[in-house]
Amino acid sequence: MVAELISVGTEILLGNIVNTNAAYLAEKCALLGLSLYHQSVVGDNEARMEDTIRRALERSDVVILTGGLGPTKDDLTKEVTAKVFKKALCEDAHTKERIMEFFQKIHNGEKITENNWKQALIPEGAIIVENQNGTAPGLIVIGDEGSGYEGKRAILIPGPPNECIPMFETQIAPYLSDLQPEGIYSSMVKVCAIGESRAETMVADLMDAQTNPTLAPYAKTGEVHFRVTAKAKDEESAKCLMAPMLEELKKRFGDHIYTTKEEVTLEEAVIQMLEERKMTVTTAESCTGGLLCGRLVNVPGASSVLNEAHITYSNEAKERILHVSHEILKQYGAVSEETARAMAEGACRLSGADASIAVTGIAGPEGGTPEKPVGLVYIGCMVKGRTKVEKFRFTGNRQKNREYAVARALILLRECLLAADR
Amino acid sequence: MVAELISVGTEILLGNIVNTNAAYLAEKCALLGLSLYHQSVVGDNEARMEDTIRRALERSDVVILTGGLGPTKDDLTKEVTAKVFKKALCEDAHTKERIMEFFQKIHNGEKITENNWKQALIPEGAIIVENQNGTAPGLIVIGDEGSGYEGKRAILIPGPPNECIPMFETQIAPYLSDLQPEGIYSSMVKVCAIGESRAETMVADLMDAQTNPTLAPYAKTGEVHFRVTAKAKDEESAKCLMAPMLEELKKRFGDHIYTTKEEVTLEEAVIQMLEERKMTVTTAESCTGGLLCGRLVNVPGASSVLNEAHITYSNEAKERILHVSHEILKQYGAVSEETARAMAEGACRLSGADASIAVTGIAGPEGGTPEKPVGLVYIGCMVKGRTKVEKFRFTGNRQKNREYAVARALILLRECLLAADR
Numbered sequence: 001m002v003a004e005l006i007s008v009g010t011e012i013l014l015g016n017i018v019n020t021n022a023a024y025l026a027e028k029c030a031l032l033g034l035s036l037y038h039q040s041v042v043g044d045n046e047a048r049m050e051d052t053i054r055r056a057l058e059r060s061d062v063v064i065l066t067g068g069l070g071p072t073k074d075d076l077t078k079e080v081t082a083k084v085f086k087k088a089l090c091e092d093a094h095t096k097e098r099i100m101e102f103f104q105k106i107h108n109g110e111k112i113t114e115n116n117w118k119q120a121l122i123p124e125g126a127i128i129v130e131n132q133n134g135t136a137p138g139l140i141v142i143g144d145e146g147s148g149y150e151g152k153r154a155i156l157i158p159g160p161p162n163e164c165i166p167m168f169e170t171q172i173a174p175y176l177s178d179l180q181p182e183g184i185y186s187s188m189v190k191v192c193a194i195g196e197s198r199a200e201t202m203v204a205d206l207m208d209a210q211t212n213p214t215l216a217p218y219a220k221t222g223e224v225h226f227r228v229t230a231k232a233k234d235e236e237s238a239k240c241l242m243a244p245m246l247e248e249l250k251k252r253f254g255d256h257i258y259t260t261k262e263e264v265t266l267e268e269a270v271i272q273m274l275e276e277r278k279m280t281v282t283t284a285e286s287c288t289g290g291l292l293c294g295r296l297v298n299v300p301g302a303s304s305v306l307n308e309a310h311i312t313y314s315n316e317a318k319e320r321i322l323h324v325s326h327e328i329l330k331q332y333g334a335v336s337e338e339t340a341r342a343m344a345e346g347a348c349r350l351s352g353a354d355a356s357i358a359v360t361g362i363a364g365p366e367g368g369t370p371e372k373p374v375g376l377v378y379i380g381c382m383v384k385g386r387t388k389v390e391k392f393r394f395t396g397n398r399q400k401n402r403e404y405a406v407a408r409a410l411i412l413l414r415e416c417l418l419a420a421d422r
Numbered sequence: 423m424v425a426e427l428i429s430v431g432t433e434i435l436l437g438n439i440v441n442t443n444a445a446y447l448a449e450k451c452a453l454l455g456l457s458l459y460h461q462s463v464v465g466d467n468e469a470r471m472e473d474t475i476r477r478a479l480e481r482s483d484v485v486i487l488t489g490g491l492g493p494t495k496d497d498l499t500k501e502v503t504a505k506v507f508k509k510a511l512c513e514d515a516h517t518k519e520r521i522m523e524f525f526q527k528i529h530n531g532e533k534i535t536e537n538n539w540k541q542a543l544i545p546e547g548a549i550i551v552e553n554q555n556g557t558a559p560g561l562i563v564i565g566d567e568g569s570g571y572e573g574k575r576a577i578l579i580p581g582p583p584n585e586c587i588p589m590f591e592t593q594i595a596p597y598l599s600d601l602q603p604e605g606i607y608s609s610m611v612k613v614c615a616i617g618e619s620r621a622e623t624m625v626a627d628l629m630d631a632q633t634n635p636t637l638a639p640y641a642k643t644g645e646v647h648f649r650v651t652a653k654a655k656d657e658e659s660a661k662c663l664m665a666p667m668l669e670e671l672k673k674r675f676g677d678h679i680y681t682t683k684e685e686v687t688l689e690e691a692v693i694q695m696l697e698e699r700k701m702t703v704t705t706a707e708s709c710t711g712g713l714l715c716g717r718l719v720n721v722p723g724a725s726s727v728l729n730e731a732h733i734t735y736s737n738e739a740k741e742r743i744l745h746v747s748h749e750i751l752k753q754y755g756a757v758s759e760e761t762a763r764a765m766a767e768g769a770c771r772l773s774g775a776d777a778s779i780a781v782t783g784i785a786g787p788e789g790g791t792p793e794k795p796v797g798l799v800y801i802g803c804m805v806k807g808r809t810k811v812e813k814f815r816f817t818g819n820r821q822k823n824r825e826y827a828v829a830r831a832l833i834l835l836r837e838c839l840l841a842a843d844r
Contacts, residue, residue: 013458015448016640019441022463026437036435037470039463041444048459218438283712289719290705290712293733297711300787300820308739310732311715317730365722398722
């Protein structure tokens with residue numbers, strides 16, 4: 001089944017916002033086994049929108065439209081879709097009631113403005129998809145005989161991501177999945193500390209040989225995610241199909257695999273390792289300036305393993321707070337293996353934590369020298385009294401170098417925790 | 423002049439990456455005064471790409487294609503464009519030399535693989551746009567008489583953002599600007615601490631009346647950016663056209679304007695205010711866990727005003743490090759006005775900084791109570807011995823609540839710095 005996406009809205013067309021909905025929907029549709037060949041963006045203009053929708057319906061079975069379902073005159077997606085499918089718009093009583101309820105909940109006391117009722121108009125025969133997070137419902141319109149698009153489907157979803165994503169996840173995805181003759185099932189294997197090209201080389205034979213299941217790599221900062229996808233009549237059969245591939249990946253990547261769960265992030269995996277070991281962690285950051293600790297605190301419940309952390313940006317702060325010796329700073333400089341080591345050790349001493357990660361480097365754009373260029377970063381990690389320091393030379397801009405450093409710091413902590421188990 | 427964007431690549435089509443290039447290019451093209459009505463995404467498939475390019479050339483004067491210019495067999499953008507314009511591909515000696523040079527610089531010693539030479543093939547008569555950050559050059563192809571696209575332009579740009587953006591900025595944008603009969607000039611007014619809808623209401627009359635210059639608002643977290651754009655024959659005339667609008671915005675938003683420079687961020691503006699006042703700052707973070715300090719350290723040269731900062735996640739750390747009294751924590755709790763105040767004061771004392779910002783709150787998803795719901799955040803700010811605390815109730819998820827808190831903390835610091843001047 002071929003699907004395509006149309007994003008409606010001047011904000012996307014003019015670059016005011018990044019089209020994150022399209023990336024989300026495309027990934028999910030691919031995962032459902034739909035074939036995707038086109039995406040388009042069109043503004044709030046009737047003629048151009050009609051042309052775009054017609055063209056999409058000619059070449060695809062399912063056209064997913066996001067945006068343009070709001071209450072204003074500019075919102076035309078529903079009207080144009082109804083016109084294309086030769087369907088009248090009629091008011092839906094249940095939707096009208098829901099709009100009223102939702103409006104009361106959000107704007108308590110305020111009088112509902114007339115234009116909101118426009119959102120209760122539905123193309124005749126359309127399937128109404130309830131919106132838990134806004135007033136405009138989603139709609140599924142199916143082409144009648146004689147419309148020129150018999151059996152073709154247009155799926156209309158509100159544009160705001162906090163309405164679009166939950167609606168797709170909970171209602172549209174199951175609907176699309178039911179349309180597919182075979183189910184699509186997938187597993188994720190997330191690998192860290194191996195570069196993208198090396199990771200792909202390590203599985204080149206598996207990728208060449210793939211039919212069912214398929215194997216697709218996704219490069220992330222410091223990580224590669226492998227998605228294994230199988231088509232099968234039910235989950236049990238899919239699992240059987242995927243098992244040998246998953247086994248093979250585990251054999252090849254071993255300890256580099258930090259999770260096989262879709263939703264688990266690297267920071268979550270690290271926090272969980274600390275929890276399992278009943279260990280606490282702290283950080284001592286210079287060039288990352290708090291981003292490393294900030295990423296650990298992304299994880300709900302990080303407080304069970306993290307009590308405190310310190311940002312020591314100046315040399316004086318490194319000396320006074322972490323007790324990095326004046327001699328080390330003078331002899332080797334703030335960006336050195338010795339300083340990273342002393343920061344990690346000082347952080348554990350200061351906080352009483354079982355583990356620590358320290359980052360010191362030159363993020364740029366200024367501050368580089370021939371001996372210590374921009375992008376040079378030392379990361380120190382102490383776990384149960386043993387300290388390891390790694391040296392990196394990143395080649396991005398200031399923000400990228402700091403992002404890489406954070407990812408590498410999490411990876412080093414993970415490695416040191418595993419090493420301490422042995 | 424009508425322009426449209428075509429993004430080529432399976433990664434975008436399948437949602438593996440977000441199409442940030444399209445947002446960047448669309449914003450820049452709009453700013454150059456080009457009219458934008460369509461964007462499309464197409465994969466590495468010859469027939470579909472050809473169809474997409476032909477259709478775009480039929481309805482637009484300039485078609486900007488990104489991606490598909492690399493060395494592999496899958497990279498087809500140049501080949502298909504040449505076919506559409508009925509132009510042969512010929513090897514360009516200068517480009518070949520540049521590819522060799524670039525390859526040597528990056529992969530020193532490694533033998534250049536044969537497929538790289540494909541990147542030296544150029545549609546006859548094309549303008550070559552040098553790529554400072556990669557091997558594939560950009561190309562501008564103009565339709566000949568008899569091609570069916572006479573005078574129409576296809577502009578081919580490599581897909582990686584670190585190649586695409588600098589190439590567009592330095593070479594493509596000036597080229598497009600020269601094609602326009604009138605120049606487009608714009609100024610930016612960045613406003614903070616006023617919500618989007620209130621800010622828009624405050625300028626509704628200006629927006630209704632706009633012709634030349636135009637006024638466009640862009641909502642950001644905690645900020646609204648207003649772009650004032652004028653069409654004029656030269657910069658001088660544009661400035662005259664924009665001046666009354668800029669004056670009016672300054673009158674209406676006053677101190678809420680933190681910059682009128684395109685490139686200045688809120689954190690940069692705050693760092694600059696501290697520099698001007700020869701003051702230092704520190705942070706004491708709980709729920710934001712380092713993100714606030716991390717954002718300050720985004721600014722190159724933040725070290726001139728920031729020496730150290732502390733993340734006190736546990737109550738014990740708040741007591742021991744910041745000397746928040748046990749009584750305050752017991753009586754009011756960690757998420758309270760009193761604790762935020764004590765954290766801010768403790769942070770100044772501890773570090774000797776002239777100013778401090780403290781954040782304590784419940785980011786979620788767990789930990790909320792009816793009295794202290796998820797999203798409740800207190801931000802304390804001390805400047806020159808005076809402390810102000812503000813209470814917020816954010817309604818996002820964990821990450822969003824922390825982002826809002828960081829933005830609000832910067833805004834409060836800015837307000838307190840301004841208040842201290844009076």
